Amino acid sequence: MADVWRFFSHEDDLPDLDADALCGRLGAELSIPTVDGPTHDQTDWAAFDRLEAFFRASFPLLFDAARVEKFDHSLMLTVPGRNQELRPALLLGHMDVVPVVPGTEADWTYGAFDGHVDDEYVWGRGALDMSDQVMGNLEAVEYVLGHDGLPERTIIVCMGQDEETLQTGARTMGAELARRGIRCEFSLDEGSYVVSDLAPYGASGRHGLMVFLAEKGYADVRLTVRSAGGHSSNPFGGTSLATLGRAIARLAEADWGCEVTPLLRQTLEAVGAGGGADLDPREFLADRDLFPYVTTTCAPTMICGGSAQANVMPQDMTATVNFRLLTGTTAADVLARVRELVADLPVEAELVAEVSNDPSAVSVLEGAGAEGLRAACERYFVDPATGEPLPLVPALLLGASDSRMYECCCGTCLRFSPFVADADEVSRGIHGTDERITRRAYLQGIRLLVHLLRTTCC
Ligand SMILES: [Zn+2]
Structure with a gap:
């Protein structure tokens, strides 16, 4: 039985929202399998064409008002505001889902692409990540256009085609907006999907809504050890596996530094746990939930090339170590440190450049978008224990x-x-x-999105 509803408030707003029609359209969207293939060539792009046709049929006011542009299969819809002096609002999402x-x-229980709708749930791959928000954005803009006419502020809706893999769609559209000299007031994209229990931050019994202002960086480092192998009765100097094992252990046990970043201070201040100057990052480092927020993490994940037989020494071997980089640490920093740590071993270290990226910038939680989001959250999410609105908590996203x-x-x-959704629904359902x-x-x-658009754009 779902429980997240206990935080809801003002569910009687916008009484003309037609629940059956809205949920039916979400179900219909979920029945179109816009699944990322393992490579770009193996993706069924015809499904994305069907999705676009479905959008056009479902949101006539939006597609009539907007300039529609396609970048490969990604979509950018620009609804021109009446006041062109205002910076646009950007609603982001990805149309692809994981297999x-x-x-x-x-x-x-129901087929992942059946789009099943019943009295309580809408089911299907993408229901949380993130067809709900993609469809919700479109529904909210359509609602506002129908009730309020063209907005004051330009609204740009960008829907990427491959967030779960290469992210080329978002990269292209972001670069295109920058090339046109467009500066946006705020953007809204997927976040945490849950009402967060703030106990790990020292605010036990309290809840809040996370808004992620930055993302950790990502680096895969590949270690290679070369060896001719041979009979295991004379392993003089160690096998390639022994060398690789030593290298991995050094990285896993190394001190990758720790720091209470300005963003973590913001998080702690927002939950009321205090952001004092005397915070000791080592205390966070010892905490299972919080340690990724104060350090670059090191996770050895893949090893290849081990011998198939116990009496045969392995030949060339590789291992991949996944790092998540704290703000302030670059992928190049990590590679340099890895090379330093294994300098005396016959190990090559290289960055898997095509998947690695530095940490994001840290956004500022200010301006019309931030204030509008705070107000919308306060209206629609309330702590049932105190009757107080749930706080909007700025935080760091550990993923990407x-x-x-x-x-x-x-x-x-x-x-x-x-x-x-409830935390167990999210951990089971997403991917x-x-x-x-x-x-x-x-x-x-x-309701929250309509409120946000009305307070920020209309
Ligand atoms: Zn997603």
Whole structure:
């Protein structure tokens, strides 16, 4: 039984929202399998064409008012504001979804691409990540156009085609906006999907809504050890596996530094846990939940080339170590430090450049978008224990999103999901099995978005 509703407030706003129609359209969207292939060539782009046709049929006011541009299969819709002096608002999302994990198809209660809708849930791959927000953005703009006419502020909706893989869509659209000299007031993209328990931050019994203002960087470092192998009865000097093992252990045990960043101070201040000058980052480093927020993390994840037989020494071997970089540390810094740590071993270290990126910039939680989001959250999310609105908590995103691709045209990139679910639903459903969203949460997210658009753009 879903429980996240206990935080909802003002569900009686916008009584003309038609729940059956809204949930039906979300279900219809989820039935179009815009799945990322393992490579660009293996993606079924015809599904993206069907999705575009579905959007055009479902949102006539929006597609009539907007300039529609396609970048490969990504879509940019620009609804011109009446006041061209105002900086545009940017609503972001990705149309692609991850595949169903092979072999788990039968574990789904309803088919992942059936678009099943019942009295409580809308089911399907993408229901949380992030067709709900993509459709919610379109529904909210359509609603505002229908009730209020053209907005004061230009609204740009960007929908990428490959967030879960290469992120070329977002990269292209962000660069294009920058090339046109467009500076946006704020952007809104996916965030945490849950109402967060603030206990790990020392605010036990309290809850809040996370808005991620920055993302950690990402670096894969590949270690290679070369060896001719041979019979294991004379392993003089150690096998390639022994050498690789020593190198991995050095990286895993190394001190990657720790720091209470200005953003972590902002987080702590917002939850009321105090952001004093005397915070000791080593205390966070010892905490399972909080340590990724104060350090660059090092996770050895892949090893290749081990011998298939116990009496045969392995030949060339490689290992891949995944780093998540704290603000202030670049991928080049990590590579240099890895090379230093293994300098006396016969190990080569290189950066897997095509997947690595430095940490994002840190957005400022100021201006019309930030104030509008705060006000919308206060209206629609309330702590049932105290009756107080839930605080909007600025924080660092440990993973990655499309948002950093828009930093070139926006200084307030807000990674925030108005569509929430219980934590167990999120951990099971996102990229997993039985992904679904409650009808109530979907409706509530649309109310929040309409409120945000009305206060910031109309
Ligand atoms: Zn996503």
